[in-house]
Amino acid sequence: MKLIVKKRVGNENSSMWNTEDQDTGSVKQKVCNRDKTQENNRLIESLVSLIHGIYLNHLRFLDAETQNALTYHTRNGT
Numbered sequence: 001m002k003l004i005v006k007k008r009v010g011n012e013n014s015s016m017w018n019t020e021d022q023d024t025g026s027v028k029q030k031v032c033n034r035d036k037t038q039e040n041n042r043l044i045e046s047l048v049s050l051i052h053g054i055y056l057n058h059l060r061f062l063d064a065e066t067q068n069a070l071t072y073h074t075r076n077g078t
Helices: 035-059 064-078
Strands: 004-009 016-020 028-030
Touching: 028 064
Parallel strands: none
Antiparallel strands: 004 016, 016 028
16 A cells, blocks of 8 residues: 655645655645635535535425424434
8 A cells, every 4th residue: 555645835824735655755746726625615515505405495395293303313413
């Protein structure tokens, strides 16, 4: 198995990363595109919000007992 170690170069706001292959000792530097990462995060948040909205809309069509049970388990993580 190959072991790869990623380390940020500079401070926590840096977008430069070193990737070191532990087997060969080679180090490659890569610039992380922060704009793309932030865009992906926004898309993920939108998708989660959409799925949550669909779930809540679905609850409206269930009988009261099932709806209460699902809501209880969802809130309590069980």
